Amino acid sequence: MRLLLMSDTHLPRRAKELPPQLLVEIPRADVVFHAGDWVDAATLDLLERRSRRLVGVHGNNDGPELRARLPEVARAELDGVRFGVVHETGAAQGREARCAARFPDLDVLVFGHSHIPWDTVAPSGLRLLNPGSPTDRRRQPHCTYLTATLTDGHLTDVELHRLPQR
Structure with missing residues (x-):
């Protein structure tokens, strides 16, 4: 199962449209996650x-x-893996412990808000993924999104994609 993760698109404030590379990825994915700050319907x-x-x-x-x-919070179980999506998780310091305490029933938490790509695992085993933003890099060198594969109940091939500057 192919997954596409994005957040903080901020359209049309930060960009007028989603990048072409990301638009190509959407129909290829079995599941698309968006962790908030769409700005427009x-x-x-x-x-x-x-x-x-x-x-x-x-x-x-x-x-x-x-x-x-x-x-505000979405949940989905895919191939036995329990996903959650939320926009904000608070400060980077202590994030793993805070999210593990808030979401003890999840295997993977997708979040946004910071526009900073993030991929860590809490001591509890909760994996935290932030895809960054495909349209507003802020202080990051690139706009980004994530793809991943879910096979036999395991999340693999988590890949951060850097988008060309426009």
């Missing part, structure tokens, strides 16, 4: 149309329409 509509399955949440920059359509 048109991006949600686009992902709902192009994705086989979408798991998303609202972020702190999302207004009433997106908050009405998306939860």
Whole structure:
């Protein structure tokens, strides 16, 4: 099962559209995760149309329409792996312990907000993944997103993709 993870698209504030490379990835994925800060409903509509399955949440920059359509926390069990999605996890220091305590029933937590790619494992075994942002790199050298493969109940081939600067 192919997974695509993104967050913090901030359209149309930071960019006018999703990068072409990312648009090509969407229909290839079995499941698309979006960890909030869409900013416009048109991006949600686009992902709902192009994705086989979408798991998303609202972020702190999302207004009433997106908050009405998306939860603050989303969960999905895929091939026996328990995923959660949330926008904010707080400061980087202590993140693993804080998230493991908040989400003891998850195997993988996808999050956003910082625009900083992140891939760590808490002592409890919870894997934390932040794909960064495909449209707003902020202080990062590149805009980014993640892909991964889920096979026989194991998350493998987690890959950070750097997008060309536009």
